[in-house]
Amino acid sequence: MSEARLMQGNEACAEGAVAAGVRFFGGYPITPSTEIAEYMAVNLPKVGGNFIQMEDEIAGIGVILGASLAGKKALTATSGPGFSLKQELIGYAAIAEIPAVIVNVQRMGPSTGQPTSPAQADIMQARWGTHGDHPMIALSPWTVRESFDVAVKAVNYSERFRTPVIILLDEVVGHLRERVELPSAHEIEIYPRRMPNTTKAQGYKAYTPMEDLVPNPANFGTGYRIHCTGLVHDETGFPSGSPKVTEQTIHRLHEKIMRVQDEITHYDEFFMDDAEIAVVAFGGTARTAYAAVEAARHAGQKVGMVRMMTIWPFAENVMRNLAKRVKGILVPEMNYGQYVYEVERAAAAQARVVSLPKYDAEVFTPDEIKQAIEKLAAEVAK
């Protein structure tokens, strides 16, 4: 562990990414994500990495996909409008199976919205922002320390599954400074870049799936031929119009992640032992929710909290089981209501699911959430 110091969420996220092996950053600065680019500009050259500021956000993700194909672990960071611009290439990374991490420090939208104000309104965009069927991994930290840990996980997952991974920070956590003690290098597990385990003579094909359904294409420039495309392709990497190949590819892209869903579903439970009401929250809102739940407990309410780090894939099993354990579920989120619909679907009417939306560019106060807990408790007691 390092010495305790004051650190910002964005800075911890950037430091975590570098600790996990990121050596290339491409992007275009935008509030409230700019500190990540600043950190990378200063620190990547010190470890032999490269920082490049591109002409816009699209080029920012394009260049990290290129770097990743050439063997570098790579990351870009943005916010709202920039995240919208990056969507097409997120889909390209999904089908071409290029490891990449995209940080979206959420701010109020739509469009330019409220540039310096917090929001959590890109939950569904993270899942479905790029067109077509594709799997998605998105992680959302709630503390500065966890911003570091989530960055390490995101880089590792992107490498292990060869897929784009989104870090859904929000302005609250991204800009928050708090006391942290970070792990030292030997305490961090790093997933190395996957390498081909066959030669051309042994029948190497860039997109042959391994046992875990993930292929091991060679990095560009290492003596192998590789064809990389956003078209549906077969094991050779070349386009295929075959319905069978199409079906297999789309299925495999999902299945390589969904087969380990439980392993990559990270969450915490607090005060849940005898809880009749559960608050489900994530990111900066979860901090306020914790304060509200603690206060409601002191006031005698049987309320607990489930804090989600893994936003996508959706924690289907966690929510289904939760709905069987409690009478009511409250979902506060800094948007017009997004994650709550997934919770409601999984709960399948086993518990009453209530949305607590917030979209006035301010964060929740603990009292707002506490009052909603009391209201829901009164309703389910009837």
Next chain:
Amino acid sequence: MKEIRLSGSGGQGLITAGIILAEAAIMEGKQAVQSQSYGPEARGGSSKAEVLIDDHFIYHPKVVNPQIFLAMTQQAMDKYSHDLTPDSIVIVDEDLVQNPHGSEHIVKVPITNLSVEHLGRDLFANIIALGLLVKVTGAVSFETIQKAVAKRVPPATVPKNMEALRIGYESIQ
């Protein structure tokens, strides 16, 4: 828990002052969070920094009950004072805030003028304010805030910043 809000105009250095205060608390082994809010402008516009200090992990990271409120402009005084309570202590730069309000406990100090008068420039107003805040809150010791300031500011400016801290600390009884 200590709940402190510093407000003023962008460029007055109040976010930096908030960061230094939080760093000082961590040096004393405490928990501290610092957050900020500002408009899209690079300079000017109102800005605020909030610092919470406690012995335990701080979950909700924003001020709920402002015990100490510093205003360095009238605009910030008006914009960020909606939740002051009769117990809040309001500290203002008396030359820049003509109409302090929101509490009966108002401390008036010519913060910016002290900086110009003693240090030749208005640049040290935020550090004078920091000395003043430490005196009023007792959030950290004077020795710790000296260390925290020295760690943050450019080395060549350390003597002047130490002087600014002392001026702020001694500006009230």
